[in-house]
Amino acid sequence: MSRKAGGPTSEESSKSARTRERILDAAAHVLSRKGYAGTRLGDIADQAQLQAPAIYYYFGSREDLIEEVMWTGARRVREHVSETLDALPADTDPMDRICAAIEAHLHIELELSDFATAVIRNSGQIPEHLRTRQLAEEGEYGKLWRTLFRDLDNAGDLRPGLDPRVAHLLVLGAINWAAEWWNPKRDTFDAVVRNAQSLVRHGLSARSQLIEPDEQTGSRPPRKRTRRTP
Amino acid sequence: MSRKAGGPTSEESSKSARTRERILDAAAHVLSRKGYAGTRLGDIADQAQLQAPAIYYYFGSREDLIEEVMWTGARRVREHVSETLDALPADTDPMDRICAAIEAHLHIELELSDFATAVIRNSGQIPEHLRTRQLAEEGEYGKLWRTLFRDLDNAGDLRPGLDPRVAHLLVLGAINWAAEWWNPKRDTFDAVVRNAQSLVRHGLSARSQLIEPDEQTGSRPPRKRTRRTP
DNA sequence: GTCTATATACGGATAGAC
DNA sequence: GTCTATCCGTATATAGAC
Structure with missing residues (x-):
C-alpha cells in the first residue's frame, strides 16, 4: 500500500544493511509465533533491540515489512530446495530426487x-495484496514439485491410482505440518527425515505392491515391538 | 480469564440457545479465516447478524468465546472419528481402521x-490459558491414533524403520494440511480421501516391499523421461 | 540513525435505554 | 435480549530533538 522508506535496500552488508536484516529477522520470528494480526511493531522492535519508530527508517510501513518477510521466506525455501536438487548427480533417479x-x-x-x-x-x-511476490515464488516452487512428480510418473514409478497433484500436496502437507509438532528434544531431525522419506518412498512407488498374506502362512511371527531408539 | 456471562449454557435448543449457537458458529467461521489476533467481535457479530455488545449476553468475554470454539472443534473431531471407528465391524483389520x-x-x-x-x-x-480444555481433548485424540498405530504394529504390519509416533504425526499432517489447499472445484472429496488412503496404506504397511528392478527385465516399457523445463 | 513525545484510529468492554 | 453511546487501553505512524 505505502511506498518504501528512504532506507537502504541493497544486499551489501553495511552497518545500515545489517540493522535492516536484524529487523527483518525479528519480524519473521514474531510473525511465525504470533500470526499476522498479532504481530506488533513493538514486539519486533524488542526482538531487534531498538525502538519501534526506528523501523520506519528501513521500512515504509508494518505491511511493507511483513510483505517482505513472506516473500523472503517463500524465496529462501525454493532456492534451498532447488540448489539441493541441482547439486545431485545427473543420473539420480526420480524417487531419490524426491527424497532429497x-x-x-x-x-x-x-x-x-x-x-x-x-x-x-x-x-x-x-x-491478498501483501502476497503478490510470495505467490509468484510459490508458483515456481509448485512447478519444481510438479516436475519431480512428473519425472517419477514418466519413469513408470508413480503407483497407479495416485493423482500426481493431490499426492504432491499430501506429501508437502506432511512435511509442512512437522513445524507444528517437531520437538528436537523428542525426535532427532534425522529421525523425522528418515520416517518422512520412508513413508513417501513406499507410499508413492509403483514398485511398492502390497503382498497379500492370503492364508495365514505363519511365516511371520506376530512381533511385540520394542521402542525404537533414534 | 473472565467468568462466564449469565447467559444460557445448556444444549437444549430454545430460541436463546440457538442464538448462542449462531454466535459460536460465526466465531468459528471468522477464527478459521482471520486467525486469533485478527478475530474481531464486530466481524463475528456481522456473521451472526447482530450487534457486537449482544455477544456479551451469551459469553463473558472475547476470550471465553474463542476458548469455547477451540474446545468444541477439538471435541467434535475426536467424537466424529471415534464414532466412525466404533461403527466398524469388530474384526476390521488395523490398516482398514486407520483408513477409516x-x-x-x-x-x-x-x-x-x-x-x-x-x-x-x-x-x-x-x-496457553485458553487451551486447557482443547489440550485435554487433543490428548484423548492422540491416544486414539496411538492405539490405531499400536494395533497395526502388534499385528506385525507396521514397516520396520518407521517410528509409530513420528509416522502418525506425519500422516495427521498430510490430512490436516488439506484444509489449506483443497478446492472442491478441482478435486472431489473422494479423490482426496482415496489418494490419502493409498499413500498411507502403502507408506505404512510392512507388506509393502519395494520390488527391486535389478536388471531391466523388460516387463515395464522404459518410458522416456523428459527434461525439466525451467 | 535512533530516540521521546504525541496525534489518531480502532477494538473490547460497559452503561443504560427500550 | 438487543440496541446506541461511550469509555479506555493499545497500536500504527509521524514530528521533531539529539
Missing part, C-alpha cells in the same frame, strides 16, 4: 529459518 | 466444520 527435496524442505523449515515457518503459518491469514 | 479414521478426519475437516479448521489453524497462536 523432502530432506531439504524439512531442513530449511525446521532448522534454518523462521522465515519458512512464518510463511507456512500465515499464508492463509494475510491480505 | 483418515476418511472421517478429512470429512469433518473439509466438509462439516469451521470448528475443525479453526482448531487446525490457530492452535499455534492462541495463548
Whole structure:
C-alpha cells in the first residue's frame, strides 16, 4: 500500500544493511509465533533491540515489512530446495530426487529459518495484496514439485491410482505440518527425515505392491515391538 | 480469564440457545479465516447478524468465546472419528481402521466444520490459558491414533524403520494440511480421501516391499523421461 | 540513525435505554 | 435480549530533538 522508506535496500552488508536484516529477522520470528494480526511493531522492535519508530527508517510501513518477510521466506525455501536438487548427480533417479527435496524442505523449515515457518503459518491469514511476490515464488516452487512428480510418473514409478497433484500436496502437507509438532528434544531431525522419506518412498512407488498374506502362512511371527531408539 | 456471562449454557435448543449457537458458529467461521489476533467481535457479530455488545449476553468475554470454539472443534473431531471407528465391524483389520479414521478426519475437516479448521489453524497462536480444555481433548485424540498405530504394529504390519509416533504425526499432517489447499472445484472429496488412503496404506504397511528392478527385465516399457523445463 | 513525545484510529468492554 | 453511546487501553505512524 505505502511506498518504501528512504532506507537502504541493497544486499551489501553495511552497518545500515545489517540493522535492516536484524529487523527483518525479528519480524519473521514474531510473525511465525504470533500470526499476522498479532504481530506488533513493538514486539519486533524488542526482538531487534531498538525502538519501534526506528523501523520506519528501513521500512515504509508494518505491511511493507511483513510483505517482505513472506516473500523472503517463500524465496529462501525454493532456492534451498532447488540448489539441493541441482547439486545431485545427473543420473539420480526420480524417487531419490524426491527424497532429497523432502530432506531439504524439512531442513530449511525446521532448522534454518523462521522465515519458512512464518510463511507456512500465515499464508492463509494475510491480505491478498501483501502476497503478490510470495505467490509468484510459490508458483515456481509448485512447478519444481510438479516436475519431480512428473519425472517419477514418466519413469513408470508413480503407483497407479495416485493423482500426481493431490499426492504432491499430501506429501508437502506432511512435511509442512512437522513445524507444528517437531520437538528436537523428542525426535532427532534425522529421525523425522528418515520416517518422512520412508513413508513417501513406499507410499508413492509403483514398485511398492502390497503382498497379500492370503492364508495365514505363519511365516511371520506376530512381533511385540520394542521402542525404537533414534 | 473472565467468568462466564449469565447467559444460557445448556444444549437444549430454545430460541436463546440457538442464538448462542449462531454466535459460536460465526466465531468459528471468522477464527478459521482471520486467525486469533485478527478475530474481531464486530466481524463475528456481522456473521451472526447482530450487534457486537449482544455477544456479551451469551459469553463473558472475547476470550471465553474463542476458548469455547477451540474446545468444541477439538471435541467434535475426536467424537466424529471415534464414532466412525466404533461403527466398524469388530474384526476390521488395523490398516482398514486407520483408513477409516483418515476418511472421517478429512470429512469433518473439509466438509462439516469451521470448528475443525479453526482448531487446525490457530492452535499455534492462541495463548496457553485458553487451551486447557482443547489440550485435554487433543490428548484423548492422540491416544486414539496411538492405539490405531499400536494395533497395526502388534499385528506385525507396521514397516520396520518407521517410528509409530513420528509416522502418525506425519500422516495427521498430510490430512490436516488439506484444509489449506483443497478446492472442491478441482478435486472431489473422494479423490482426496482415496489418494490419502493409498499413500498411507502403502507408506505404512510392512507388506509393502519395494520390488527391486535389478536388471531391466523388460516387463515395464522404459518410458522416456523428459527434461525439466525451467 | 535512533530516540521521546504525541496525534489518531480502532477494538473490547460497559452503561443504560427500550 | 438487543440496541446506541461511550469509555479506555493499545497500536500504527509521524514530528521533531539529539
